[in-house]
């Protein structure tokens with residue numbers, strides 16, 4: 001799945017990839033047709049869920065750092081993670097928005113690139129850094145477009161992973177702020193997660209989700225809980241500033 005290097009970033013990526021493998025192993029006794037994830041967002045979310053437990057405390061426990069930074073460092077860590085996890089969400093949504101418009105014929109070939117940048121601006125608030133030639137095909141730079149891999153799964157996974165993490169932390173009896181919680185070593189959390197993974201796709205995704213979280217609906221509020229200290233900090237920094245990028249959103 002990956003040509004791995006020993007970097008902090010790839011330490012998270014290997015958790016992501018192994019999430020796929022542990023899911024596959026969990027549902028491998030299901031009948032053939034049920035050997036898959038509850039929906040494709042689930043498959044992308046499992047390893048990321050586990051990676052949210054890579055806290056400084058956990059790194060100390062496994063001997064990868066000597067000291068646990070005090071809580072004053074949390075804002076920096078949360079900001080770095082938010083630039084990854086939250087900044088991704090609008091991109092995760094717009095890739096298939098573009099693709100579905102292409103497949104439906106709503107966007108014609110001569111407008112493929114223009115429509116791409118319209119969505120980039122609408123959802124992400126970013127523009128091309130230079131004027132793009134009319135025959136440019138910037139969507140092709142994203143592997144999943146020429147590779148024909150669905151992309152909404154990553155949008156879903158970025159919501160689900162925080163929902164899973166929050167629930168698993170509750171099961172593990174965590175009393176720390178959610179961003180400081182690691183489920184490492186909690187047999188109860190592992191058992192609850194595995195019970196959902198073992199279902200494969202023998203149940204609907206709503207049933208699978210409810211089996212773990214008690215609720216059969218996706219709920220992005222766990223993201224807000226996780227980043228709550230950062231939100232407070234950002235609100236202070238952005239006082240008296242006008243944020244946003246477009247009149248028509």
Ligand SMILES: [Zn+2]
Nearest residue numbers: 016020043044
């Ligand atoms: Zn993946």
